[in-house]
Amino acid sequence: MITDVLMFWFLALVVLGSGLAVILFTNPVYSALSLVMAMVGVAAVFVTLGAYFIAGVQLIVYAGAVMVLFVMVLMLFDLKRETHSFAAGKISGALKLISVGLFAGLVVGGIVMSQGYFVKENEKSLGAASATQSVNTVAGSQTNLNVVNTDNTKVLGTVLFSKHVFGFEALGVLLTVIAVGTVALARSKGGTHAKH
């Protein structure tokens, strides 16, 4: 129990620290390295939440694919010296920081005020559902697919390919469009500004 708590605070420190480092470093390569650290921290947070498969996917997709993309594009540009790393204008910068701080206070305040309201509501409805479920278990309805142990990859696959199969196919179409569009965009010579 105590290891869980220590783990959470350690991971929170790592994730928030490397998240801050992403925006505080002026060298973009250091920012990219901090982002890798933040992604690995987020994957570890997923492990503490029991989402093992999601954690693996997070490591492969973010720490693997997306970061390789970022670092490769960074190396493609010659960005050793970066002038004007932060937005100009002290007043507008201060306004932005103030608005961001107000937003953070609002969200955290809302979370603290809610005091686990969602979980309590869900337990109430779960109690009602299990009462009705025992009556019609023979029907094998879809409802028992939702209320399961969430650290089970098999259940994840079953729900993905039954209840959310349309979203899955739509993502396939979207990825095809993105792949073709990205290649077309990167090959175009200056777009509408093309000289020849």
Add this chain to the structure above:
Amino acid sequence: MQSTNFLTEVGLNHYLILSALLFVTGMTGVLLKRNIIVMLMSIELMLNAVNISFVAFSKYLNNVDGQIMVFFVMTIAAAEAAVGLAIAVTIFKRFKEINIKFFEHLRG
């Protein structure tokens, strides 16, 4: 009672607050940085923050739908990074610079 429990008992609220703070960090990056690639990195941070709260709700509500949403968010994030970096490459080919102020000259 509130303060001792907050440190020693980790619950849904802790994960939600962590998610909110990470989201705000990414938002600060998008607002304040002028390098387009670091802005894209900050957007990735914001998407990850949302993923943390999805998975936390999924665990504490015993509902696997949240993890499916995380799949979708990850796919969209990867696609968005690819397109954003392609646009950055195009801008760099034209202006030899990827500072955000050169996006002012994007007239059709």
